[in-house]
Structures are given as structure tokens and as C-alpha cells.
Amino acid sequence: MAQYAIPEASSTFSKQKPSEGAYARRCVDRFIRQFSARLGPTARAASRRINLLGYEKAATMALIDWDRARYSVQVKQFDDEHQELVHLINDLHAAMKSGKSRDLLGHTLNKLVEYTKTHFSNEEAALARIGYPELAPHRKEHGEFVKHVAEFQRAFAAGETTVTVDVMEFLRSWLVDHILKSDRGYGPLFAAKNIH
């Protein structure tokens, strides 16, 4: 399993980097200012409407779409918990994109971190009960992720960083990779013990 580091967790760059949504809005606003003088009123209104539709679409798109065929580990409890994790990551992504306050971002981040810990501990306890031989490396992957996220949480709380597109991409790719490459590996042993 590859090692990950949350990008720019403590750099000043993150502090200055605008959220993707805010940055995109500024670019579009600049474009409209530069070119609207050359358009007639109808074209100007149409241009604004098209941009608004683009914002709305981008703001409502989920970062991760749950795909049972692809992500199922064949154990209902953990499929449910993974779906909840996807839901919480999508919530954080939506909060970032719509430029929500730091308080709300922090609250959403804390919910995600707490639920992640709960899920890891449920999973590890079940893997121990069935005698899963890969439990030790699996636990290590969980532990490394928690360590990185805890450092990000600390930096966020200290005002040293914020939730960026890169942070969201780290969370998305870690969860998807972990489900596909590690969690799905325990499915057959649960099935052999008739646990679904």
C-alpha cells in the first residue's frame, strides 16, 4: 500500500489557495467583466445564466458515486459503513465547493474523522474475530491514515490550513484504493464463515 501524505497540510500555500469553487467564480467573473462590454444585453444575460448553471451543476456533483458492483466487500455491515464514509466525504466536498465557513468545514471534518475511527475499529474487531491473517498490515494501513488525518485536523484547527481540492482528492483516492485493494480482500473469509 502506498504511503500518503496530505498535501500542504501545514504550508502557507494552502492558507492562500482559494477553494476550487471560489477560484472558478473569480475566473468567470473576470472573463465576464472583460468581455461583457462587447456583448449586447441579451447575450450578457444568457452568458450569466450559462455560468450560473455551470456553478449549480459543479456544486451538486458528488465526489464519489457509490457503486455496489465495484465497491462491495460482500459484508452488509461494512458496505453500509463504507457508504456512510462516502456520504461524509461528499458532504465535506460539497461544503468546500460552496465556500462554507471554517466552523462548518471543521464540524463536517470532525464528523468524518470520528466515523472513520468507528468504522476502522468495527472492521478490525470483526477481522480479529474471524482470524483474518492479514489483520496486522490492514490495521497498519488504518493507523497511518488516521495519523495523517489527525495531523490535518490539528493544522486545520490551528488555522494553518484549510480543506482544498488536493485534500479532497487524497481522501477520495485513499478510501477508494483501500476498499478496492485491501477491504475487498477480507470478503471471501467472511463468506467462508457464512457471514454476509
Ligand SMILES: [Fe+2]
Ligand atoms: Fe479497512
Ligand SMILES: [Fe+2]
Ligand atoms: Fe473499510
